[in-house]
Amino acid sequence: MSSRNSLPLLAFATAGLLGLAVVLALLVAPEDADQGISQRIFYFHVPIALTAYACFGLGAFKALRLLVVGGERRDLESYTWIHQGTIFGALTLITGSIWAKASWGVWWSWGSNQLVLFLVLFLFYCAYFMLRFSIEEGSRRERICAVYALFGVALIPVSFFAIRLASDFIHPTVFTSNGPQMTGTMFGAFLVCWAAITLLAYLMYRVELVGKRTDANLRELREALS
Amino acid sequence: MSQGQYVALAYGVVFVFVLLWVAIIAAKLARLERETGELVELARSRRADG
Numbered sequence: 001m002s003s004r005n006s007l008p009l010l011a012f013a014t015a016g017l018l019g020l021a022v023v024l025a026l027l028v029a030p031e032d033a034d035q036g037i038s039q040r041i042f043y044f045h046v047p048i049a050l051t052a053y054a055c056f057g058l059g060a061f062k063a064l065r066l067l068v069v070g071g072e073r074r075d076l077e078s079y080t081w082i083h084q085g086t087i088f089g090a091l092t093l094i095t096g097s098i099w100a101k102a103s104w105g106v107w108w109s110w111g112s113n114q115l116v117l118f119l120v121l122f123l124f125y126c127a128y129f130m131l132r133f134s135i136e137e138g139s140r141r142e143r144i145c146a147v148y149a150l151f152g153v154a155l156i157p158v159s160f161f162a163i164r165l166a167s168d169f170i171h172p173t174v175f176t177s178n179g180p181q182m183t184g185t186m187f188g189a190f191l192v193c194w195a196a197i198t199l200l201a202y203l204m205y206r207v208e209l210v211g212k213r214t215d216a217n218l219r220e221l222r223e224a225l226s
Numbered sequence: 227m228s229q230g231q232y233v234a235l236a237y238g239v240v241f242v243f244v245l246l247w248v249a250i251i252a253a254k255l256a257r258l259e260r261e262t263g264e265l266v267e268l269a270r271s272r273r274a275d276g
Contacts, residue, residue, distance in 0.1 A: 022237070022271060026233075026237070036229055037229045037230050037233055038229045038232055038233060040233050040234055041232070041236040042238065043238055044237065045236065048240070055252075087243070087247065090243075091239070091240060091243055093234075094239050095239060095240065098232055098235050098236040098239070099232070099236065100233060102227075102229055102232035102233070166270075196236045200244070204247060207251060208251070211251065211254050211255070211258070214258055215254075215258065218258065218261050218262065218265065221262075221265055225265060225268050225269060225272065
């Protein structure tokens with residue numbers, strides 16, 4: 001089966017897993033004793049945030065491969081992963097903000113290093129697009145964008161571990177050195193949600209990549225015919 | 227707003243984002259189809275011209 005033919009299968013698998021994830025998160029997982037029903041936002045908010053980190057990381061990895069090995073396709077792959085990262089990054093900020101309002105009574109807290117550092121990471125990668133579209137297409141743009149994407153990856157561990165490095169925040173820590181601080185059913189639901197969101201990001205990446213490649217091929221064909 | 231409404235809002239935002247993405251991809255697909263059609267017309271006219 002070719003990679004393009006596997007897309008419908010991937011789409012059906014993603015839809016099925018997302019449906020299961022919603023059922024587990026909203027109906028099966030027990031209600032949290034501390035936060036009550038608002039804790040159910042966790043099942044989508046945390047996987048979305050982890051997926052955003054993964055997308056930015058993969059974008060940087062493709063950028064590194066471009067700088068080391070070269071190849072126009074890696075530039076497109078890096079760009080597409082970073083685009084996915086910003087989509088999931090925006091979703092992380094929005095769902096996190098809703099959860100903050102439900103749990104803490106505020107939409108945003110500048111005192112939480114975790115939130116602020118994630119916002120910095122998100123804005124850094126938003127600026128990637130401004131940089132990309134301000135440079136003429138070609139190998140120079142590919143290299144400059146790759147270097148920028150690589151710089152951003154340094155912010156990922158800082159943002160991820162900020163929750164453990166700082167002490168003046170209100171963002172909860174669920175995963176500690178003693179393991180996940182939740183019941184087995186909750187953890188199972190979380191893992192399914194994580195798998196579903198990861199699969200969704202991969203599906204979106206693949207679809208966007210096909211679109212961008214087709215776009216590039218059509219442009220080349222138009223130039224050849226004109 | 228109640229806690230349940232905040233949960234519904236969070237899940238609703240994710241759903242709307244995915245729908246928006248599908249709409250954007252659908253628009254792009256329509257544009258690619260139109261452009262492919264134009265190129266096919268161009269290729270046919272070239273062939274007819276010899």
